[in-house]
Ligand code: HEC
């Protein structure tokens with residue numbers, strides 16, 4: 373109604389259309405207008421997609437590639453074809469709840485990840501999950517996503533790498549960016565022993581647990597879990613450090629140091645036991661012998677006296 377009235381010549385009001393006509397009347401203004409429009413379009417959307425790319429990088433990329441194979445979590449290339457959007461949003465919002473609910477697909481992907489649980493990202497919302505899934509879908513269509521797995525040759529690991537890793541683990545060699553040594557919070561086999569920290573889990577089998585060299589390398593380059601993130605986000609491990617540490621974890625998982633150590637302990641226990649018993653026997657026979665004699669002698673004497681009598 374209002375527009376019709378506005379359009380009436382008598383009202384004197386001009387519609388947006390009327391006003392836009394000035395564009396045609398002034399070529400300079402027109403060019404400026406479209407340049408501004410282009411700027412908004414040109415900068416506006418990439419800036420937004422850069423944000424979401426950044427979000428993906430910080431929160432998802434240490435466990436997921438988009439193309440190139442599985443990392444700790446499944447490859448997300450074309451993930452939208454595997455399950456519907458609503459399901460994925462609910463899953464990203466609370467992975468554990470979804471798995472605990474007994475949902476067969478959730479249980480299946482959990483088993484495929486060797487029971488490593490996807491983390492619930494703090495502050496995740498349905499909108500953000502949707503944006504991330506849009507982003508993953510767009511990246512899936514590219515020939516090669518910026519988050520596609522790089523097939524970097526990691527190996528072969530040398531004994532020297534593993535030795536360096538041990539030094540880094542124990543903190544004897546400082547980490548380049550001054551993050552705290554792993555031994556403050558972790559043990560590996562017997563290394564650390566009672567001195568090693570108990571805050572974090574034992575890392576002896578961690579390469580297998582986090583599904584191999586490539587996956588753990590990516591994991592360590594941007595640890596996604598709460599405590600690790602707080603320690604390493606601003607003081608990241610460098611590539612060489614990660615390689616050495618992974619080499620060390622791999623070698624410590626394979627060697628029989630633990631068995632060796634525990635057999636030494638058993639031998640020690642047996643010998644101490646043996647030595648201890650021997651010592652005890654000597655002591656015992658000494659004391660008991662005396663006490664025995666102390667009781668026996670008078671008896672013998674008594675019997676002698678009695679026998680004589
Ligand atoms: C700690 C590693 C880790 C992080 C970080 C992580 N995920 Fe996952 N993700 C997994 C694992 C592992 C699974 C498989 C299910 C499970 O075991 O929990 C999974 C499953 C998924 C699935 C379902 C895949 C399928 O095949 O249907 C989607 C989608 C997903 N993640 C998206 C994300 C997004 C988005 C982020 C970042 C906000 C993210 N993940 C962060 C480990 C992770």
Ligand code: HEC
Nearest residue numbers: 552553554556557571572573578581597598599600601617
């Ligand atoms: C301040 C304590 C702390 C320090 C220092 C620390 N970690 Fe951790 N780490 C943890 C905790 C706690 C966890 C369990 C997950 C979490 O809360 O982040 C963990 C988890 C891990 C995991 C995942 C284990 C798994 O089975 O899921 C790896 C791998 C790891 N840390 C490696 C390292 C390495 C390598 C270093 C040294 C360069 C290191 N951490 C230093 C506390 C620490």
